[in-house]
Amino acid sequence: MATLNKELLKSGFKFPEDLQVQEFPENLPERVIQFGEGNFLRAFVDWMFHQMNKNKLFNGRIVVVQPIAEGLVPRINEQDGLYTLILRGLKDGKPTELKEIISSVSRGINPYKDWDAYLKCAEDPHIEFVISNTTEAGIAYEKNDSLENKPPVSYPGKLTAYLYHRFRHFNGDAARGMVIIPCELIDRNGDNLKRIVLQLSDDWNLPEEFKKWVKEHNIFLNTLVDRVVTGYPRDEIKDILAKLGYEDELVDTGELFHLWVIEGPKELSERLPFTKVGLNVIWTDDMTPYRTRKVRILNGAHTSSVPAAFLYGLETVGEMMDHEVMGKYTRQIIYDEIIPSIDLDKGMLTEFADSVVERFQNPYIKHYLISILLNSSSKFKTRVLPSILEYKKLNGKLPEKLTFSMAALIAVYKDGHVEGSAMKTMREKGEFTMKDDLPALEFFENVWESFDGSKESAAKVAERVLANTAMWGEDLNNVEGLAEKVGDYLYQITKDGIKATVEKLI
């Protein structure tokens, strides 16, 4: 089979009729530099720029930079930036599948191999937007990062090097400042990125004029992204490729729903006219309520339901929602515990929760629980713990199921052994690999080693986990009743099994 690339597009190849294929003029300039080449950005931002190009409203392409040494850039270049995106879900109540070849990406650069090509992008006056999604680990301050590194280790370090090169190349021209739009799911992503860029500029003794230029002529936006992206469809790839008729190692999949909330000046919506092509992009001067409802309800429901559902033996979010016990558990968590923990309009929260439940039930996508389990300990801190603490504050007692969900998460690491950078561990159904931050994995392995099956020792496990201030940002043993309840649930899970414990709970 021929591979998807520009040559195939021009060859007169007969693409399937239900696949949208559109060629743009070769000479569209690169206008966006994007850090990250993962599934999410390709199914969300790059898809959006493609929609604007189709309507001749942007007329520019995206140059993609690989933020870490290993990644997809070689493959992206082999396919001339082209890939197939499949979006599935219910539209107006009807099952719908949209298949499209996305051509908004011009090429990929691996800065670890081609630092000069990377810096050349800073000299290009057409490139005016920076996009990124480097996971929650990406917007991080690396104290030992250096401008001498080619490239600097961290994403903020790479961006600082880019901006400094641009500043020097254009002699501090105010008009050459960038609009920087991070998509990482951390709170106030733009503010944090700016803070780290300025911190590194200090660390690297960069000139005051440069810092002034960064502050005054570059705009860092805070954003919130929302679309379930299920990535490369490994289970059905053979069938998909047989229907497409060409080879594509970058096939990406996701749901139809999308929402991008951008906190920034309305004038920018003229330069980035997403809404003019019907995209669900909200420009706002306060993204906080959007973030709270999404992270606490959607991501919070995932992170609090998935450990128990996975231990129960289920594999996907769809299966979890359809399951008599786990479906009820998830809905109870959302409506009875997460919503009452959020101090925002209940009608608005319930409406959002209804749409989330519908999206979780999407029968046309497979969202694997094991991928949601990835890095669960840090996700629990930002996505679930605030609901536990605020529920207690507002209602004077602990939320039962969210408290149980903490025990279920701890139980995921029971009997685990760290091997390399992951953990081999067990559920009733058999062995699996748990991926998390290495210190977190080592900590859980160590904590469980002293467990002897007794109630006292389950309480000890809970107490030690709750005392991990590096993990939770505080000693959770100070939250009245939490250690006792988590210990009790842990004991029940280890003695009676996850199934009996959840069944009793709902």
Ligand SMILES: NC(=O)c1ccc[n+]([C@@H]2O[C@H](COP(=O)([O-])OP(=O)(O)OC[C@H]3O[C@@H](n4cnc5c(N)ncnc54)[C@H](O)[C@@H]3O)[C@@H](O)[C@H]2O)c1
């Ligand atoms: N998949 C979804 O449904 C979805 C939806 C909304 C938001 N997100 C967020 O997007 C992020 C990426 O998801 P994805 O599905 O594209 O994953 P992915 O594995 O396909 O891509 C991850 C990207 O992050 C980069 N990266 C990984 N570790 C990094 C590090 N330490 N420093 C810098 N860059 C690093 C990789 O190079 C790659 O470009 C996730 O953290 C998630 O929170 C995902």
Ligand SMILES: O=P(O)(O)OC[C@@H](O)[C@@H](O)[C@H](O)[C@H](O)CO
């Ligand atoms: O992507 P993660 O691993 O940060 O979190 C897992 C899911 O909660 C997440 O991908 C959601 O599906 C997504 O945030 C929806 O917009």
